[in-house]
Each structure stands twice: as C-alpha cells, then as structure tokens.
Amino acid sequence: EADIYQTPRYLVIGTGKKITLECSQTMGHDKMYWYQQDPGMELHLIHYSYGVNSTEKGDLSSESTVSRIRTEHFPLTLESARPSHTSQYLCASSEWWTWVFGPGTRLTVT
Amino acid sequence: SQQGEEDPQALSIQEGENATMNCSYKTSINNLQWYRQNSGRGLVHLILIRSNEREKHSGRLRVTLDTSKKSSSLLITASRAADTASYFCATPLQGSGGGADGLTFGKGTHLIIQP
Numbered sequence: 001e002a003d004i005y006q007t008p009r010y011l012v013i014g015t016g017k018k019i020t021l022e023c024s025q026t027m028g029h030d031k032m033y034w035y036q037q038d039p040g041m042e043l044h045l046i047h048y049s050y051g052v053n054s055t056e057k058g059d060l061s062s063e064s065t066v067s068r069i070r071t072e073h074f075p076l077t078l079e080s081a082r083p084s085h086t087s088q089y090l091c092a093s094s095e096w097w098t099w100v101f102g103p104g105t106r107l108t109v110t
Numbered sequence: 111s112q113q114g115e116e117d118p119q120a121l122s123i124q125e126g127e128n129a130t131m132n133c134s135y136k137t138s139i140n141n142l143q144w145y146r147q148n149s150g151r152g153l154v155h156l157i158l159i160r161s162n163e164r165e166k167h168s169g170r171l172r173v174t175l176d177t178s179k180k181s182s183s184l185l186i187t188a189s190r191a192a193d194t195a196s197y198f199c200a201t202p203l204q205g206s207g208g209g210a211d212g213l214t215f216g217k218g219t220h221l222i223i224q225p
Contacts, residue, residue: 006152033212040220043153043198045212058212059203090152092213097141097202099213101153 003027006091006102013081014110021076021105023091029100032074035090036060037104043090049074081109115216116199122222129186131219133199134179140202142175143213144184147196156184156197189223196220 004025013019025032030051035043035058045058049068063085064078074093078085086109091102117132135142141160145153159166159175159182166173172185186193200213 039150040196040218042217043213043215045203045214048212056211059214088150092153097143097158099143099155101145101155103152104150106150 004091004093004100004102006089006105008105009103010106010108012108012110015080015082017081019078019081019107021089021091021107023074023076023102024072025074025091025093025100025102026072027093027095027100028071029093029095030071031094032068033092033094034058034064034066034074034076035092036062037088037090039088047076081107083109085109116197116219118219119217120220120222122224123189125189125191125223125225127189129189129193129221129223131184131197131221133182133184133216135182135199135201136180137201139177142182143200144171144173144182145198145200145215147198147218149195153198186221189221191223191225194221194223 007022032049034047036046037043044060046060046062047066049055055066064076088104088106090104115134143158144156147153157168157173159173170187175182196218198215198218200215203211
C-alpha cells in the first residue's frame with residue numbers, strides 16, 4: 001500500500017543528544033519535504049529534496065540536516081538537540097500536485 | 111513568509127450546522143489545497159482546486175476559489191463531531207526545478223463541533 005512512514009512517532013530526549021528522525025515513502029515520489037510545526041501553529045518548510053543526492057533548505061532556518069541517499073528515504077538529523085528544537089516534525093512527498101504527509105514525529109527535548 | 115491566511119482562527123458550532131472557513135493568499139497561484147489535521151497528527155489532503163476552477167465539491171465539502179480576490183473558502187455541510195480538527199489552506203511555492211518546491215501554509219482554522 002502506498003504510504004509515508006515516520007519513526008519514531010514520539011521522542012523525549014535530553015539536551016545534547018544526537019537524534020535522527022526517519023521518513024520513508026513507498027510511492028516512488030522524487031520530491032520529499034520536512035516541515036516543522038509548533039502546537040496550534042502553521043507549518044514551516046525546513047528542508048526539501050528533488051531526488052537522490054539533492055537537498056535544499058526551506059523557508060525556516062533550521063539547525064537540522066537531511067540526506068537523500070535513496071529515493072524512498074529522507075532522514076532528518078539533529079547533531080545536538082536543544083529545548084528550542086521541541087516541536088512536531090512532518091515529512092511529506094509529492095509528485096506533480098499529489099501530496100502525501102506522514103503522521104509526524106513529536107519531539108520533546110528536556 | 112506565509113502565503114495563506116485562514117479566517118477565522120477558531121470556530122465553534124453545533125453538530126449539524128455548516129462551517130465556513132476562508133483563506134486569503136498573496137501571490138498568483140495555479141492551485142490551492144485544503145488539508146485537515148487532527149490534534150497532534152499528520153495532515154490529510156481534502157481537496158485541490160485549480161486556478162481555472164471556481165468551485166469544487168467532494169462529499170460534504172465545497173471549496174470556492176476567487177483568483178481576482180486571491181481568496182478561497184471551505185464549506186463543511188451538516189457538520190459532525192468527527193469534523194473537529196484544524197483546517198489549513200496551502201499554496202505551492204514555485205521552484206526552478208519544475209512543479210512545487212514545497213507548500214506554504216496559513217495558521218489554520220481550529221474548528222470545534224459541539225455534539
């Protein structure tokens with residue numbers, strides 16, 4: 001079944017830890033995206049990718065990094081988590097005007 | 111910068127009533143999309159309306175688009191408690207790579223349906 005998956009769904013972690021949020025899609029979409037959303041607020045684009053080996057920064061500056069080694073996989077990494085990184089992170093993929101969003105990862109940094 | 115702005119920011123109505131949400135945007139678009147988000151969850155695509163369309167229906171949803179006013183509305187008829195969610199409009203960011211370099215979202219309308 002075509003879908004987009006994010007793991008973990010919830011993560012509570014201490015300051016200074018390195019974390020990787022996983023995102024995988026089974027639809028073969030070339031374009032993938034990461035959005036950051038604070039509770040009750042709008043979504044901000046932080047990273048996107050046109051395809052393998054392509055990564056671009058979005059509108060909102062983020063200390064996170066991404067990689068795109070395989071079409072289906074677009075992980076996001078924070079080298080040293082801080083409380084200011086506490087947020088929900090949503091992954092999405094698209095082909096032309098078809099967009100699919102993952103369920104999100106809710107990150108809390110203590 | 112945010113492209114879409116939803117109005118109202120929050121709306122509470124009784125079950126069975128109709129709910130109307132509005133969205134305004136700033137630049138020219140070739141389509142506009144509406145999404146629903148249940149609390150703390152991902153986004154669910156509801157409907158896409160192209161710039162050459164004025165109205166579109168999907169079940170209990172009706173979307174209008176007025177490109178001259180740069181605005182769109184989402185109407186949910188005969189609301190149900192399960193419609194309680196946040197609703198966002200989104201417009202594409204045009205990129206050099208063709209297609210969209212992402213979607214830009216407004217702050218959303220928080221809809222509460224009271225049983």
